[in-house]
Amino acid sequence: MGVGIDVEHLNAWYGSTHTLQDINLNIPANHATALIGPSGCGKSTFVRCLNRMHETNPIARATGVVKMGEVDIYMDASPVEIRRRVGMVFQRPNPFPTMSIYDNVASGLKLNGFRNKAILDETVERSLKAAALWEEVKDDLKKKSGASLSGGQQQRMCIARALAVDPEVLLMDEPASALDPVSTSKIEDLIFQLKSQYTIVIVTHNMQQAARVAENTGFFLNGKMVEFSSTDMIFTNPKDKRTEDYITGRFG
Amino acid sequence: MATRIKFQLNLDELKERLLMMAGMAEQAIQRSIEAYRTRDLSICELVFRSEPAINRLEREIDQLALDLLAMEQPMAIDLRFILSVIRINADLERVGDQAVNIAVRVREMGAFANIDLPVDIPRLASLSSAMVRKALQGFIEANAELAQSVLAMDDQVDEMNDAAFTALSSLIREKPELTPQCLNALIIARNLERVGDHATNIAEDVIFWVRGADVRHKSSVA
């Protein structure tokens, strides 16, 4: 089951650049929330603050409170613990090239010391089914390398890999931007099926995708969150003129 | 720097066509009332002959709106604009239909004696037309307040229509031989009251477009 995320006064810096300015929002559990905005507005940075991946860059830092359920992810837990509860899917599929499909999907468990073969088998099958990839790869699990699949399949495998560790939150940073329309459509269907079990946050450049997939949408601009509301309100009657200018494309 | 130039040009064209449609519908009403005043059957024929052009324009506007929805993925205010254009388009076409109905009634009345009736059709017509014009002005200016004021005018039209009903029905009771003229006049008054309703719809659509507020069906049932 998913968990809600509360963000209060989140600020982030890359070196001396103030990339996120006083972000406050509430991401509801078991829903899909989309974050839209022009390039460089901070939405990817924001999402990376939710699983502390922001910190992997030595010149990055963040202040503020991010609570996942009752846990303050910066104060009450280590980055590694948080990242086991929050899965992440990146813009370009990034399978481990030296590992088979099976090993890729199981890597979250195996690399954390988990060895029980029966449970690993069951987890791999369950995750690949959840990612709608099982039928296509079930005969080649251990024979084919993760990097030998097509782009859309690789991305679904990365989703399966993220799901295998049974996270509560799934962060997706433009998951379909490198994919063709058919693969994109499959991934959107996937999100639709998954959101009842996980809390999904999806960053996207594609507004129509946000509209198709998410119940709530937040609009970011220049490091600030301008408007956050239900998706249908944002796209039919936004409150802020800047939001309207962006979504109608009159961003001159 | 303007963006979405093609889209903006298409939206402007949609607006122009709708205004052309409005002009044609209003002209039809004017002609039908002129035919009533003068009982000139050639004017009735003119109204009938002008009807197909209105229908054709309605189809064109609908097609253009549909294309824009499919091709340009309009959002927020653009989406509301196109949706209200589609609705206003339908209402204007029906205003044209009402003009035809009035002209039909006038032609019917031509078979009977021309008597003075206790109902001021031209005044009712000018009020309804004024409503339509004001609603469309609201559309041109994207002025929701102007459109809002149209909603209040509908009450007056309804009252006039009710008064006409009362007056004409008592005249029928008094002088049954005048029944055909009275009934036709009643129907004409009713048609003009419907024109007022269509004007109200147009005003509501303008408010929806400009404010994003759906104010339909909020006024009391007359």
Add this chain to the structure above:
Amino acid sequence: MSVNPIQNPIPSAEDQGQLRTPMNFQTRRMRANSMRRYVVNNLVTGLAMLSTVLVVAPLVAILVYLIYKGASSLNLAFFTQIPAPVGEVGGGMANSIVGSAIVLALASSMGIPVGIAAGVYLAEYGRGKALAMAIRFTADVLNGIPSIVMGIAAYSLIVMRQMHFSAFSGGVALAIMMVPTITRTTEEMLATVPHSIREAALGLGVPKWRTVISVSLRTASPGIITGCMLAFARVAGETAPLLFTAFGNQFWSFKLNEPIAALPLQIYVYAISPYDEWHRLAWAGALVLIVMIMVSVTLVRIYAGRGVLKGAS
């Protein structure tokens, strides 16, 4: 027909009736240009092939010559017996072969871990830090130190302390020579690992150290192994560092803190000696040394290649 298609793009009725071959559309100048391009292309291709031959030829020449000079001396005795006393016929270099293997094993066991660890530090942990720059600088300097100086250094540090020559000191000298190559190669190979897969592992909640081992090193391992092989091949033939450390031994020796025979060392001793018999053995030894290096490099390649899956690069 010198119709220039640029100036007169629409062929006349007369032209349209003719058979259209490409030549009809080219001016003389265009044809001359393409002729020249063709010639230049072939010339450069030829030069490239010639360069390849020039590079490979010395290796082939050396091998052929060694086989010619040394193959006749290879017999069972060569591989099983220790050297015969001066003047006697027969004997072999068995102890040198085994000794080399022992010293190289020692050197590898010390040099490879240190080199890889330093490479890992430089690539994964030390980016931008001053210590990393110092390590890189040190590695480059070490790389340039003449091998005899390396031998002297090991001599002063170990042999003089222990008051005797030993296989161990030889191993240390060779290990120090292996480290810079392995460090630099490891660092460069780790740098080719795309950052995206490191992020994938970190995003799964894998701690950094585990990410380095199971993802970065694993992905870069073909390149790292190549680097280790390069270092191994280089030190396998080094003689100078062993002069004052392993020192050489006429007899069997398996103890690490005693002098030990080594193939390059023994070849050197035999080669500068006045005895024909020993010269013969030296040629054979040189051939064996080169073959040993080539075989071990090939074996490592095969073994490292076995784990590769279908479709992985």
